[in-house]
Amino acid sequence: MLSRRNFLTAAVGVAAATGLAACAKEDGTSAAAAGSGSGSKAITLGFSQVGSESGWRTANSDSVKSAAKEAGYTLKFSDAQQKQENQISAIRNYIAQKVDVIAFSPVVVTGWDAVLKEAKAAKIPVVLTDRSVETSDDSLYVTLVGSDFTDEGRRAAKILEKVLEKAGHKGAVKIAQLEGTTGAAPAIERAKGFKEVMEADHADDWKVVVSQTGDFTRAGGKQVMAAFLQSNPDINVLFAHNDDMAIGAIQSIEAAGKKPGKDILIVSIDGVKDGFVAMSEGKINAIVECNPLLGPQLMEVVKKVKDGETVERWIKTKESDFMQDQAKDALPTRKY
Numbered sequence: 001m002l003s004r005r006n007f008l009t010a011a012v013g014v015a016a017a018t019g020l021a022a023c024a025k026e027d028g029t030s031a032a033a034a035g036s037g038s039g040s041k042a043i044t045l046g047f048s049q050v051g052s053e054s055g056w057r058t059a060n061s062d063s064v065k066s067a068a069k070e071a072g073y074t075l076k077f078s079d080a081q082q083k084q085e086n087q088i089s090a091i092r093n094y095i096a097q098k099v100d101v102i103a104f105s106p107v108v109v110t111g112w113d114a115v116l117k118e119a120k121a122a123k124i125p126v127v128l129t130d131r132s133v134e135t136s137d138d139s140l141y142v143t144l145v146g147s148d149f150t151d152e153g154r155r156a157a158k159i160l161e162k163v164l165e166k167a168g169h170k171g172a173v174k175i176a177q178l179e180g181t182t183g184a185a186p187a188i189e190r191a192k193g194f195k196e197v198m199e200a201d202h203a204d205d206w207k208v209v210v211s212q213t214g215d216f217t218r219a220g221g222k223q224v225m226a227a228f229l230q231s232n233p234d235i236n237v238l239f240a241h242n243d244d245m246a247i248g249a250i251q252s253i254e255a256a257g258k259k260p261g262k263d264i265l266i267v268s269i270d271g272v273k274d275g276f277v278a279m280s281e282g283k284i285n286a287i288v289e290c291n292p293l294l295g296p297q298l299m300e301v302v303k304k305v306k307d308g309e310t311v312e313r314w315i316k317t318k319e320s321d322f323m324q325d326q327a328k329d330a331l332p333t334r335k336y
């Protein structure tokens with residue numbers, strides 16, 4: 001298994017296949033015609049997106065599309081609707097079309113070896129974006145451009161300490177956790193980071209009393225939180241792996257006659273505009289940012305990979321944390 005903590009610099013010894021494909025089978029977006037054309041117009045990038053499950057994902061897709069256009073690349077973009085089999089067939093299509101580079105944000109961490117070996121055999125370099133995979137062979141992808149999800153989980157636990165202090169909370173902390181998509185890197189790693197801090201510093205007073213996936217969607221967050229409130233009406237904290245699930249959960253908390261942000265303190269991850277709106281209304285107490293605007297960095301990396309340059313094994317995203325009292329000031333300048 002490849003660790004996301006692996007900072008090894010990888011030499012990219014992959015000679016990229018050339019030749020533009022005639023057309024994309026899925027949602028093919030030709031960016032080349034409108035691009036700057038600054039020497040990179042020959043690059044064809046096949047990108048397989050997870051889906052459109054959240055505000056974060058919409059911002060991420062927009063960022064990839066506009067950065068590809070800006071760079072003058074031909075982008076072949078497909079939305080996998082959160083299904084691994086759709087991503088595998090999109091990648092196989094990109095291999096058949098002989099794109100220069102394949103990038104994808106894997107819906108789950110396991111099950112990629114076979115298709116990645118096919119890309120390697122076709123000499124098409126693969127760049128992971130946003131989420132990592134577990135592979136048997138380090139050489140099956142070149143680099144990951146994305147966040148440190150374990151650290152986001154740790155930061156969520158640390159900011160919860162501040163939230164509890166600010167609320168003057170005394171006594172047991174009974175936490176409900178809304179997990180992301182089962183088997184996805186952000187779900188696994190955020191839970192891990194949060195647990196790490198909880199076990200090290202709060203073994204006596206904090207407990208995750210209930211934890212289930214809401215699949216990173218609003219509908220999932222709403223439905224699962226309603227069930228949580230039925231089975232555990234004494235929950236006093238919600239840790240949601242993304243803002244959309246927190247926003248869905250808020251609806252169920254209000255429907256149960258409780259005040260989100262007061263009766264149930266809420267910490268979530270992402271920092272999308274709707275999350276900031278909920279925070280400025282006092283319904284979310286703190287947000288750990290996860291930046292979706294990965295497009296420009298991805299295009300730079302793709303160019304380097306295509307040119308056979310050396311890139312870092314993991315190109316990390318810079319992020320901040322926000323408490324509720326910062327929400328109103330920060331909201332007008334949020335970019336997503």
Ligand code: AHR
Nearest residue numbers: 054056057130186216242
């Ligand atoms: O992989 C990033 C996660 O996926 C975001 O936190 C979530 O909102 C998205 O769906």
